[in-house]
Amino acid sequence: MSKYVYTFGGGKADADASQKNLLGGKGANLAEMNKIGLPVPAGFTLSTEVCIHYNDNDGGYPEGLEEQVLAGLKNTEEVMGAKFGDKENPLLLSCRSGARESMPGMMDTVLNIGLNDDTVAALIKQSGNEHFAWDSYRRFIQMYGDVVLGLKPESKNDPDHFEDILDKARESTGVEHEKDLTVDQLKQIVAEFKAVIKKHAGVEFPTDPMQQLWGCIGAVFGSWMNDRAIVYRRQYGIPHTWGTATNVQAMVFGNLGNDCATGVGLTRNCSDGTPGFCGDYLINAQGEDVVAGTRTPKRVEETFEQDDPAAYAELVEIGKKLENHYKDVQDIEFTVQKGKVWMLQTRNAKRTGFAAVRIAVDLVNEGLIDPKTALQKRRIPADDLNQLLQPIFDPAAKEAAQKDNRLLAKGINAGPGAASGQIVFHASDAEAQWNEDNDKQLILVRRETSPEDLRGMKVAKGILTAFGGASSHAALVSRQMGKTCVCGCDQLNINYEAGTVTVGDTVLKEGDWISVDGFTGEVFNGQIDTSASEVMEVLLGNLNAEDAPTYARYEQLMKWADEYRTLNVRANAEADDAEAAVALGAEGVGLCRTEHMFFDHLDEIREMIFSTKPEDRAKALAKLLPFQREDFTHLFKTLGDRPVTIRLLDPPLHEFLSKHHMHDDPTLGPKLAKEFGVSEEAVLRRVEELEETNPMLGHRGCRLGIVFPEITAMQSRAIFEAACGLKKEGINCYPEVMVPLAGFKTEFENQAKVIRETAAKVFEEQGVEVEYMVGTMIEIPRAALTADEIAEDAEFFSFGTNDLTQTALGMSRDDYKGFIGYYQENDIVPADPFQTVDQTGVGKLMKIGVEGGRSTRKDLKIGICGEHGGDPKSVFFCHEIGLNYVSCSPRRIPIARLAAAQAALDS
Ligand code: PEP
Ligand code: MG
Numbered sequence: 001m002s003k004y005v006y007t008f009g010g011g012k013a014d015a016d017a018s019q020k021n022l023l024g025g026k027g028a029n030l031a032e033m034n035k036i037g038l039p040v041p042a043g044f045t046l047s048t049e050v051c052i053h054y055n056d057n058d059g060g061y062p063e064g065l066e067e068q069v070l071a072g073l074k075n076t077e078e079v080m081g082a083k084f085g086d087k088e089n090p091l092l093l094s095c096r097s098g099a100r101e102s103m104p105g106m107m108d109t110v111l112n113i114g115l116n117d118d119t120v121a122a123l124i125k126q127s128g129n130e131h132f133a134w135d136s137y138r139r140f141i142q143m144y145g146d147v148v149l150g151l152k153p154e155s156k157n158d159p160d161h162f163e164d165i166l167d168k169a170r171e172s173t174g175v176e177h178e179k180d181l182t183v184d185q186l187k188q189i190v191a192e193f194k195a196v197i198k199k200h201a202g203v204e205f206p207t208d209p210m211q212q213l214w215g216c217i218g219a220v221f222g223s224w225m226n227d228r229a230i231v232y233r234r235q236y237g238i239p240h241t242w243g244t245a246t247n248v249q250a251m252v253f254g255n256l257g258n259d260c261a262t263g264v265g266l267t268r269n270c271s272d273g274t275p276g277f278c279g280d281y282l283i284n285a286q287g288e289d290v291v292a293g294t295r296t297p298k299r300v301e302e303t304f305e306q307d308d309p310a311a312y313a314e315l316v317e318i319g320k321k322l323e324n325h326y327k328d329v330q331d332i333e334f335t336v337q338k339g340k341v342w343m344l345q346t347r348n349a350k351r352t353g354f355a356a357v358r359i360a361v362d363l364v365n366e367g368l369i370d371p372k373t374a375l376q377k378r379r380i381p382a383d384d385l386n387q388l389l390q391p392i393f394d395p396a397a398k399e400a401a402q403k404d405n406r407l408l409a410k411g412i413n414a415g416p417g418a419a420s421g422q423i424v425f426h427a428s429d430a431e432a433q434w435n436e437d438n439d440k441q442l443i444l445v446r447r448e449t450s451p452e453d454l455r456g457m458k459v460a461k462g463i464l465t466a467f468g469g470a471s472s473h474a475a476l477v478s479r480q481m482g483k484t485c486v487c488g489c490d491q492l493n494i495n496y497e498a499g500t501v502t503v504g505d506t507v508l509k510e511g512d513w514i515s516v517d518g519f520t521g522e523v524f525n526g527q528i529d530t531s532a533s534e535v536m537e538v539l540l541g542n543l544n545a546e547d548a549p550t551y552a553r554y555e556q557l558m559k560w561a562d563e564y565r566t567l568n569v570r571a572n573a574e575a576d577d578a579e580a581a582v583a584l585g586a587e588g589v590g591l592c593r594t595e596h597m598f599f600d601h602l603d604e605i606r607e608m609i610f611s612t613k614p615e616d617r618a619k620a621l622a623k624l625l626p627f628q629r630e631d632f633t634h635l636f637k638t639l640g641d642r643p644v645t646i647r648l649l650d651p652p653l654h655e656f657l658s659k660h661h662m663h664d665d666p667t668l669g670p671k672l673a674k675e676f677g678v679s680e681e682a683v684l685r686r687v688e689e690l691e692e693t694n695p696m697l698g699h700r701g702c703r704l705g706i707v708f709p710e711i712t713a714m715q716s717r718a719i720f721e722a723a724c725g726l727k728k729e730g731i732n733c734y735p736e737v738m739v740p741l742a743g744f745k746t747e748f749e750n751q752a753k754v755i756r757e758t759a760a761k762v763f764e765e766q767g768v769e770v771e772y773m774v775g776t777m778i779e780i781p782r783a784a785l786t787a788d789e790i791a792e793d794a795e796f797f798s799f800g801t802n803d804l805t806q807t808a809l810g811m812s813r814d815d816y817k818g819f820i821g822y823y824q825e826n827d828i829v830p831a832d833p834f835q836t837v838d839q840t841g842v843g844k845l846m847k848i849g850v851e852g853g854r855s856t857r858k859d860l861k862i863g864i865c866g867e868h869g870g871d872p873k874s875v876f877f878c879h880e881i882g883l884n885y886v887s888c889s890p891r892r893i894p895i896a897r898l899a900a901a902q903a904a905l906d907s
Contacts, residue, residue, distance in 0.1 A: 004050050005068035008034045009042020009079035009250075017326075022047045024245035026098030029346050036325055038318060038343050042079035043093070043249030044072030046217065048100070051243030054221040069217075072248065080250045085209035089126065090119040092136075092251040095216035097223060099244040102347055106232045107223040107244055108147045110216040111286065112140035112251060116207040132256055134186035135178065139286065141193040141205055147223075148215040149201035161196040165189055177295060179255075179284070213248070220246045234825065252342045254335040255286045261308060261336040262287045265300050267319040268329045270351040273358025276301060277319045279332075283307060287333060287344070311336045322346055327369050328379065329359050348378070353387030354550065356380040361553040371560040375901050380557070382872040382899035386519065388554055389536055389584075389891055390417035390484070393517060394529040401515070406525040408503045408514075411489025412469060412817070413521035415478035416891070418530045419443060419462025420515040423508055425496055426664075427456020434459035443514050445501055447494050448487075448814075449474040451599045451655055452664070457483065458576075462516045464523060466492040469817040469834055476802075476867055477596075479889035480572055482580065484518035488817040492523075539583040558585065558897060565900035567878060568885035569893055570645075572865055575631050578638040581890035585897055588642040589635065590798060590887020591738075591865035594715060595651050597631045598624070603675075605656045610676045610686060614710055621714040628718035629725075636726055636733035643734040645798060645865070645887075647777065648715050648751070650740040652700040654690040662687060696806060696813070701741020701777075702751050709754050716758035724766035736773045736796060741803065743782035745789040752793055777865070778853075779803035784845040787852030791860055797853050798887070799846055801866025801874075805833050808842045834867065837874040847881050863887055872899035879903035 006015040006023055013031035020028045027045030034040050046069070053062045077083050082091035092114045097107035115123070115137045123133040142162040146152035153160045166178055169185050181189070194205045206212050223229060224244045233240060254262030263281025268274065280297035281304055282290050290297050298304070305312040315334060318341070322330045331349035335342045351359060360374035373379075398418075401407070421441035424430045427449075430442050444460040446453065448467045457463055457477060462484035465474045469488055478485030493502040499510040506525060508514060515524040537543035538551040545551055562585075570590030571581030574597055578589065598605050601624055608620035635644060662668050662684075673680045692698035705712035719735050726733055737755050742748040752774045763769045774793075778784050779800030787797070806813045813834055823829045829838070837843050846864075853860045863885040868874035870888025875896050878886050880903070888896050 001064040002049070002062065003068070004047050004062060004065050005044050005072045006031065006047065007042075007044040007072045007075045008040065009076060011035075011037060015045070020100050021242075022049065022245070024048060024098035024100055024247075025102055025347050026096065026345055027245045027247050030247065030249070032325075033322075033343055033346060036321070038321070039341060040343050041250040041252050042076045043247060044069070044076060045098075046221075046246040046248070048243040048245050051221045051224055051245065052241070054218070055225055055243070059218060059222070069213075069248075073213075076248075076250055082250075084114050084213075085119065087118045087122050090114055090122050092119075092123075093213065094247075094249050094251050095213070095220055096247045096249070097220045097244045098247050099224070099238070100242050101236070101238055102350070103229060103232050103236075103238070104350075106229040107226070108220050109288075110140070110143045110147050110219065111288070112136045112143075113212050113216055114209040115140045116209065118207075119209070127253075127256055129256060130183045131186065132253070134183055134190060135181075135255070136253075136286075138178075138186055138189045138193060139288075141190060141197070144205065144212065144215065145193065145197050145201065148219040149197060149203065151196070151200055161200060162193060165192050165196070179295075217246050217248070220244070234827070237830070240827075249344075252335045252337045252344075253286070254282070254337060255284050255289075256338060258284050259308075259336075259339050260284055261304075261311065263290055263297070263300060263304075263334055265315065265319070265332050265334065266329065266349050267323050267332070268349075268355075268359060268362075270329065270331070270349050270355045270359075273351070273355035273362065275362065277316050287335065308336060308339075310339065311341050314341045318343065324368065327363065327373065329355075353380070353384030356384055357388060357550070357553050357557055361556050372564065372905055374557070375560055375564065375898070375905060377872070377899075377902040377906070380898065382875075382895045382902060385554075385895050385898060386416040386891075388550060389533050389894060390482075390518070391419070391530045391532050392519075393418040393420075393515070394531060397529040398517070398524075401524045401526065401528050407522055408506060408525050409489050409491035409523045411464070411466075411486040411491075411521045411523065412475070413518055414472075414475035414487040415463065415483050415485030415518045417462070417482075417484035417518045418515070418528070419460075419484035419518070420513065420527045420530055421461045422511050423501065423514050424456070424460070425494070425499060425501075425510055427453035429510075430456035430459050443516060445492070445494060445514070446474070447496075448472065449477070450660065451595070451651075452602075452661060454596070454599045457481065462518065463487070464489060464492070464514070464516050466490055466494055467817065468814055469820065469832070472814055472817075476889070478518075479867070479870075479891065480574075480577055482577070482889070482891040484516055486516045486518055486521050486523055489521070489523060490817070540580065554894075558894060561898045561901035563901075564904050565897060566904050567875070567883065567896075567900040568863075569896045569900060570643075570863065570865075570885050570887040571890050571893060572869070572887050573635075573890055575634045575638075577890050578635055581893065582638060582640075582642075584890050584893040586639075586642070586890065586893055587885070588734075588887075589639055589644040589646075590863050590869070590885060592635060592644060592646045593650065594628070594647060595649055595655070597628060598649070598656070601627050602656060606672060607676070608711075609653050609657055609690070610672070610678070614708075617708060618710045618714075621710050625714050625718050628715060629722045632719050632722035632735075633725060636722055636735070637731065639733070641732055641734070643736055645736040645738050645775075645796075645863075646715075646719055647738040647740050648702070648705055649711055650701050650704075652690070652692060652695050652698055653704070654687075654692065654695065657687060657690065659687055659691070696803070702739050702747050703741065705739070705751050705754070706747060712751055712754045713758050716755045717762055720759050720762035720770070720772070721766070723770040723772070724762060724768045727768045727770050728766070732770075734771060736775060738796075738798060739774070739776045739794075740800070741779055742776045742790065743780045743786075745786065745793065748776050748790055749793050773861075775861075777803075778846075778849045779866075780807045781845055784849035784852070787849040788856045791853040791856035794853075795857075796861040796863075797849065798862070799849065799864040799866060799883075801837060801842060801846075801864055801868045802834065804845060804866065805838065805842050805868075808845055809833060809838065831873075836871050837868045837877050839877055843877055843881070846877075850881050850883070861885075870896050872896075872902070875899035876903040876906070879907065 017032035265279025571586035775796030869886040870892030
């Protein structure tokens, strides 16, 4: 017969901490604590397999479970010296959930199981405390009614029969808390609670302890599938198939008098990582009182030593023993019953990014772990480094905003950080306001952003858009600039003409304050205080490293990460953000989107667009050449001897001139007509010619350079003239010229020819040569499938997973917002495919691309430069399939460095 029940108690256990999958975290650790000699009330754990069986079989249990539960119960009775249901010496039990990963508060718990009219009398005799016994009884009936019989109110509007009765009782005697009710009142409440159960659940409150126990076990297993738990699992990527274990354990009481207490504690502070035991406790209380918020708990580190010096000393010792044993900060639950300390739970504590870094580094310095262990992803999820790199909201100020109901809406958390500022709707206004006052805090609020908005985005503290997903223009530019961004916030109704943004009943005007949380996607009405990132202040030279303890630990951690990773990490950066990229550890530029450099020179680009003859186009392009050369020179200089991948012009030309631009600026049409000596109708005609029904699949990428080779020639010339110029100054640089959106080998060859011919010409003119490579983005499926052919000519590959996802999934990166939330909520996709590589589909194309490319060119250098390059899960995948580097927006570089180390250490 399979084993479903695992017992623990009296220093023995038939499981240990390694069996989390089967016993859940709580069960496995209760067993482990027994084994290392800590005081744990005896009990037994029903495994997660029982939960899976229960939920798959309509509440049925596997064969043999009943006998095993009875055996577990017998062992508990023997160790605790009491008997379940006994009228003289009753054992009371608790029944708690416990999954493989902790899901705090999501599932159910029942305490004081085994109480009925007989056992309550025995409990009075035994404890000599009538109040305690009746209070325990009423708590049990209430929990049983709520959890097992489903009377717990689901929303604010549902009646809470039990609490109503308690309220009335409190009111009638004018006391604040039920601990101050009289014994007679408690007896009366017990009777009324039983009547509530009969009336509202339609059954008698069960007096048989075994029936009570099975009811509770079923309720705990059933709570795995409650809505809260399902939503939580979805958010944290916990599979529904894991199931929870159920822990049945002897009750110990923290509410037997003033020599009793109960509490929760941490072996170190998990907000900032400061060493030292801390937590919350209450004298003369049961565990639920501490977490329920009905009484304000006291701080362990402040007053527990005075209240109970012996228990405090023992807890501190236990804390040390646990940290030494688990090699990590622990989150514990304890009860002191008549001076004796009991441990009810221990688990690795959840912590903020700040605390994670500090604790990992401190534990190495204390000799508890080595650097490899410190880097584990369960200790520091790479994404959590964000918290050290971005401004954050002052936690108290954010909490106050939540309490004041100032949360307005929620969108996609596209650019991490916290920003508070005055609303501005137009980029040009943002720029003008900022020029007047450089300290002005602005939030650019747009339906969506376009390249035209770039300058406004630069001066804004944060960006908020109503449309667009995780790889929309707003999202990727914000990330690259390191700006806080919330996009796709479709509850926003923006009226540019009226200068208002409406959310429900709230109407905000230009100049009103708004706050956006780019970590969570939350948007708040009004101002919330923020503080700057200490790490960034040091990296950007605004603060001394000696005055920055957080920076020192960050730096140490990054050193360790760099030692172990094998993937290189580059930045998606242009001139402006390249310095930050280098400061953050970029080992090169993996993607310089040259079109971003064009947006400062729209007049020249538009002149090119209006040119009908190649020679006119060349003339217009000649005006752009010096600007591009200067930009590249600056970029090469900043990167020094690191490689720089420059991608040739990619977006369709209507991104530089469209009806949208004409609409936003009514003077544009007449201005262009005058400038180019054509009629306004001719301007409009050209704008219409450029329009595309499906722009992402239209005349863009290398298709532009093929039809207009002058563009490729100008850009190549700018690159090589910049490189040669620097070489003459004694500065080496390594340009890698990248062709966008090639799908046919012939497309690549066509562009490579122009690039190489231009290089040869420039080298001859300049009298110097530089090393360079010509390669291609792999961003449409055909390129991945024919990578072996393309690699015959291409010297490197870079996966453009934004477009590769878009084209492989046939899912527009700008229009998927409308359904992706629904898809995720309904488990149709496991994650947003534009944030995390869809490994089974897009990932398969990537593997084919890598294998194909390297079958032709063994040492082909391959990277990724889509937004996924900074996503830890995708970084793991890139490591696994053998890429040479990932490239991501500058602020994600540390995250990618850490994720790359974790991937290397994991494999
Ligand atoms: C990509 O498609 O992944 C990419 C990096 O190019 P862009 O986002 O500029 O289209
Ligand atoms: Mg692309």
